[in-house]
Amino acid sequence: MIKDLVRKNRSYRGYDESRKITEDELKDLVDTARVAGSAANLQPLKYRLVCSEAEVAKLNGITRWGKMLKDIELPHKGKFPTAYIVICVDTDIARVPENANTDIGIAAQTILLAAVEQGLGGCMIGNYEKTQAAEALALPERFVPQLIVAIGKPDETVVLTDTGEDGSVKYYRDANDVHYVPKRKLEDILL
Ligand SMILES: Cc1cc2nc3c(=O)[nH]c(=O)nc-3n(C[C@H](O)[C@H](O)[C@H](O)COP(=O)(O)O)c2cc1C
16 A cells, blocks of 8 residues: 555646645644654754645745756646645754755655645655745744645646666656656666
8 A cells, every 4th residue: 555655646746726725734744744753863843834825826936846847837827736834944953954854855755645645745846945935934044944845636647657778767748748757667776
């Protein structure tokens, strides 16, 4: 089952905007991630929940999506996520935000798997200006927004493929906007 969940948990860049996400739903996702592993059990992560239309619009405006697809603007108009969880590092706990990056990865994946289990989905977003995100959400300086996780009801098709002969890992879309994600084969990653 976990294998199915992980396969279903793709980076979605198109959402059903009519499906709003409540603060309680976001809280529950964070509550799942709250008990995940943390280096030295420091737990330096703090979470800013974003589900109001005004704040979602701000983050929609500063997050950059699918940059490898140069000619396609993503998300398409009318297909933006309806919530975000901004994973922040509390620099009173971890002075160097990058030191918490492994914790952040674990937390983000846990959040996304929990979302997928509930019929939702998301996308990790690292491509944004931290200063812009902090300003948009009026975050106190102590909290560094290190990774943004978009959440919503996916409204697009994402297909996993094996990498081909050329070994390219570049994701691509076909004429029907189906998104393909090449993954390296098992035999190619075992040392
Ligand atoms: C740490 C991290 C940061 C990412 N940042 C972005 C981003 O800024 N914008 C984006 O569109 N996708 C982002 N992604 C999603 C990746 O592009 C995606 O994981 C990759 O294309 C493989 O697709 P998959 O997640 O469906 O397997 C990020 C993923 C990770 C793990």
